[in-house]
Amino acid sequence: MASIGSLPSILETKRESFILLHGRSQQRPRFPFLWYRPQRAFSFAVSNGGFSLRFKPVRATAKEGVNDDGSDDPLQATIEKSKKVLALQRDLLQQISERRKLVSSISSSSFDQEIDRTSYDQRESSLQPDNASTSRKNILEQQNGNGGIVPSSYVDSTADELPETASSAVSRSYFKGEEEFEQPKSPKTDSSVKNSTKQPKDASSEKSFLTNTLEVSVINDEKTEGSNESASPEVNNVGSDSMTEHAKPPPLAGANVMNVILVAAECAPWSKTGGLGDVAGSLPKALARRGHRVMVVAPRYGNYAEPQLVGVQKRYKVDGQDHEVSYFHAFIDGVDFVFIECSMFRHMEGNIYGGNRLDILKRMILFCKAAAEVPWHVPCGGICYGDGNLVFIANDWHTALLPVYLKAYYRDNGLMQFTRSILVIHNIAHQGRGPVDDFSYVDLPEHYIDMFKLYDPVGGDHFNIFAAGLKTADRVVTVSHGYAWELKTSEGGWGLHSIINENDWKLRGIVNGIDTKEWNPVLDVHLTSDGYTNYSLETLETGKPQCKAALQKELGLPIRPDVPVIGFIGRLDHQKGVDLIAEAIPWMMDQDVQLVMLGTGRKDLEQMLKQFESHYNDKVRGWVGFSVKTAHRITAGVDILLMPSRFEPCGLNQLYAMMYGTVPVVHAVGGLRDTVQPFDPFNESGFGWTFDSAEGSKLIHALGNCLFTYREYKESWKGLQRRGMMQDLSWDHAAEIYEEVLIAAKYQW
Numbered sequence: 001m002a003s004i005g006s007l008p009s010i011l012e013t014k015r016e017s018f019i020l021l022h023g024r025s026q027q028r029p030r031f032p033f034l035w036y037r038p039q040r041a042f043s044f045a046v047s048n049g050g051f052s053l054r055f056k057p058v059r060a061t062a063k064e065g066v067n068d069d070g071s072d073d074p075l076q077a078t079i080e081k082s083k084k085v086l087a088l089q090r091d092l093l094q095q096i097s098e099r100r101k102l103v104s105s106i107s108s109s110s111f112d113q114e115i116d117r118t119s120y121d122q123r124e125s126s127l128q129p130d131n132a133s134t135s136r137k138n139i140l141e142q143q144n145g146n147g148g149i150v151p152s153s154y155v156d157s158t159a160d161e162l163p164e165t166a167s168s169a170v171s172r173s174y175f176k177g178e179e180e181f182e183q184p185k186s187p188k189t190d191s192s193v194k195n196s197t198k199q200p201k202d203a204s205s206e207k208s209f210l211t212n213t214l215e216v217s218v219i220n221d222e223k224t225e226g227s228n229e230s231a232s233p234e235v236n237n238v239g240s241d242s243m244t245e246h247a248k249p250p251p252l253a254g255a256n257v258m259n260v261i262l263v264a265a266e267c268a269p270w271s272k273t274g275g276l277g278d279v280a281g282s283l284p285k286a287l288a289r290r291g292h293r294v295m296v297v298a299p300r301y302g303n304y305a306e307p308q309l310v311g312v313q314k315r316y317k318v319d320g321q322d323h324e325v326s327y328f329h330a331f332i333d334g335v336d337f338v339f340i341e342c343s344m345f346r347h348m349e350g351n352i353y354g355g356n357r358l359d360i361l362k363r364m365i366l367f368c369k370a371a372a373e374v375p376w377h378v379p380c381g382g383i384c385y386g387d388g389n390l391v392f393i394a395n396d397w398h399t400a401l402l403p404v405y406l407k408a409y410y411r412d413n414g415l416m417q418f419t420r421s422i423l424v425i426h427n428i429a430h431q432g433r434g435p436v437d438d439f440s441y442v443d444l445p446e447h448y449i450d451m452f453k454l455y456d457p458v459g460g461d462h463f464n465i466f467a468a469g470l471k472t473a474d475r476v477v478t479v480s481h482g483y484a485w486e487l488k489t490s491e492g493g494w495g496l497h498s499i500i501n502e503n504d505w506k507l508r509g510i511v512n513g514i515d516t517k518e519w520n521p522v523l524d525v526h527l528t529s530d531g532y533t534n535y536s537l538e539t540l541e542t543g544k545p546q547c548k549a550a551l552q553k554e555l556g557l558p559i560r561p562d563v564p565v566i567g568f569i570g571r572l573d574h575q576k577g578v579d580l581i582a583e584a585i586p587w588m589m590d591q592d593v594q595l596v597m598l599g600t601g602r603k604d605l606e607q608m609l610k611q612f613e614s615h616y617n618d619k620v621r622g623w624v625g626f627s628v629k630t631a632h633r634i635t636a637g638v639d640i641l642l643m644p645s646r647f648e649p650c651g652l653n654q655l656y657a658m659m660y661g662t663v664p665v666v667h668a669v670g671g672l673r674d675t676v677q678p679f680d681p682f683n684e685s686g687f688g689w690t691f692d693s694a695e696g697s698k699l700i701h702a703l704g705n706c707l708f709t710y711r712e713y714k715e716s717w718k719g720l721q722r723r724g725m726m727q728d729l730s731w732d733h734a735a736e737i738y739e740e741v742l743i744a745a746k747y748q749w
């Protein structure tokens with residue numbers, strides 16, 4: 001059976017066919033190329049980056065009897081050449097047909113769907129190894145050929161067995177059928193907004209070159225001699241498979257479905273200190289909607305309600321000491337969430353990155369060591385992911401050791417040969433730095449030290465985890481195009497710019513999306529009480545003022561519909577530019593505005609927030625703390641969101657704001673520049689205001705224009721709100737691009 005790994009050979013076959021047909025250098029004919037042979041001919045047409053192959057009868061032309069290289073005995077040469085070409089095409093059709101059989105054997109079996117659901121439901125109720133999940137394992141194994149892995153630890157949780165590898169994996173979402181691919185609901189209605197057309201494509205419009213290789217049509221049913229005979233059954237096969245596909249659309253990812261494990265130190269809603277938690281909680285769901293089998297692995301900091309204990313324990317060494325870990329699992333919105341339980345993580349929910357440098361380093365070493373083996377040890381739906389067709393997505397320095405361990409512990413030793421890693425940079429400012437001696441904690445062969453060692457003009461040589469992760473990951477992603485560019489500069493790369501430049505070939509900027517169930521004024525659960533209300537584009541003009549009044553009431557501010565309310569939500573640190581707001585405060589307080597700020601972080605900045613509130617009690621509220629509910633309510637209740645960040649890899653709050661009809665005023669850096677197109681009053685376009693350098697005066701200028709428009713140009717304001725709300729900010733588009741990176745990683749050696 002052809003495996004997914006046969007792509008290169010398919011392409012090679014195509015390339016050879018092309019060379020045979022067209023020669024190696026000169027005389028490249030135009031497509032579609034029609035090549036003469038007596039009685040019948042075939043043409044190659046290139047469409048969408050793929051080939052379609054057509055047999056078609058042709059008449060003898062003026063060129064009849066002349067070989068294309070002008071040699072003698074043209075008929076014989078032609079026959080020889082046609083035999084070679086047809087042999088190659090037969091091969092190609094064979095491979096295509098096998099792939100189709102593989103796909104249709106997976107997708108067409110309603111038996112699979114039923115049993116998959118049954119076994120999964122049973123597992124959900126017990127979450128212990130049982131007959132149902134064992135039968136699911138058998139089914140998956142039959143479908144996989146060699147199946148995923150059910151390690152012996154599944155039976156004997158303490159055994160230290162050597163893992164097997166699985167060469168292919170099957171997406172659970174794939175089995176679950178069409179409902180997995182439902183579009184997320186969105187409040188937008190206006191099709192005039194250009195981004196709003198970004199919907200997940202249906203299978204027929206997939207651009208995947210793998211899928212396109214399947215675009216073979218044969219339009220000649222004439223009886224043929226020799227080699228053509230064997231092509232015919234393949235042709236029929238292709239036709240019937242097409243019908244099967246028509247009845248049951250394949251996953252959006254097409255033939256590129258793979259196993260994906262996102263590993264992050266935080267994952268909303270269970271654990272969150274900022275945007276990383278949001279991304280870990282939502283990107284995987286979008287990948288699952290595309291048909292991939294997706295897992296998130298995060299530490300278990302607290303007693304979470306949904307995840308249930310899995311009967312597997314393992315031990316990992318950190319700093320010479322054995323640590324026992326166990327695993328909790330929940331299957332939610334098509335994603336397997338696996339939480340690693342260990343004494344080191346317990347009760348850290350309020351202090352995820354707390355403790356001294358070594359404390360957190362050890363936690364992350366343990367986490368990465370354990371996470372790397374989750375696909376071997378933790379059965380999800382009764383069956384482990386296995387390490388074939390698998391890509392890890394690590395996030396920030398906390399999990400940047402994972403690509404290093406993947407290489408040093410496994411791939412260097414002939415294990416996990418088909419597993420790849422992608423490292424996502426959410427914030428390069430935090431790198432896991434320490435003295436070179438810290439290398440002794442990470443348990444790696446001595447020669448690996450060079451990966452971690454980095455020279456710092458201030459501190460000299462130091463140990464840098466992000467540096468090693470960037471070098472060893474198969475691909476690197478960052479969360480916007482603007483930030484991808486900034487990372488390569490000495491100002492934006494924070495000492496890692498040289499490494500990033502050296503690895504530019506594997507870097508890609510992908511703008512984050514948002515969870516449109518979680519952050520949606522239509523569905524927001526935090527807007528259903530205390531005078532708040534859900535609202536949509538249609539009810540914006542009543543719903544948003546109601547939320548504004550509820551916010552003013554809740555915070556004890558004068559309830560005034562006419563006063564512009566300005567908001568800020570974020571970590572209180574240098575990055576977020578809170579001090580720029582402080583610079584602008586005297587000017588702001590001269591305006592008729594209200595200001596609401598929510599954040600935690602640096603103690604001096606927390607103090608500053610409290611001072612603002614006490615000095616300007618009738619106008620300012622400074623809420624020091626971390627409150628998801630309040631963040632949602634502020635986003636809905638304010639008119640303007642300020643984001644004067646000094647740097648901002650992507651920024652999620654401006655996306656949330658636009659989704660809620662709140663107009664952003666941002667410093668045009670990183671993802672803020674990518675996502676907030678400045679308002680153009682002449683064309684009535686754009687989403688907010690930007691300023692081009694992190695200075696208080698620039699912020700004042702942009703905010704001044706914004707306030708002026710709010711007061712004097714009501715229709716323009718409504719347009720800004722509506723355009724913001726009508727964008728498609730969901731993860732679906734980003735997930736499609738992530739998929740391209742997954743594929744690139746998969747075929748990289």
Ligand SMILES: Nc1ncnc2c1ncn2[C@@H]1O[C@H](COP(=O)(O)OP(=O)(O)O[C@H]2O[C@H](CO)[C@@H](O)[C@H](O)[C@H]2O)[C@@H](O)[C@H]1O
Pocket residue numbers: 273274275276278279426427479512569570571598599600625626627628631648649650651652653671
């Ligand atoms: N006090 C508080 N109470 C409640 N909620 C609070 C809060 N403070 C912040 N939040 C929430 O935390 C999230 C912050 O996300 P951001 O993307 O703005 O920043 P962060 O810098 O953490 O993330 C990094 O990673 C993300 C994800 O890639 C990038 O977008 C970003 O640029 C990068 O700096 C938002 O959901 C926000 O509502």
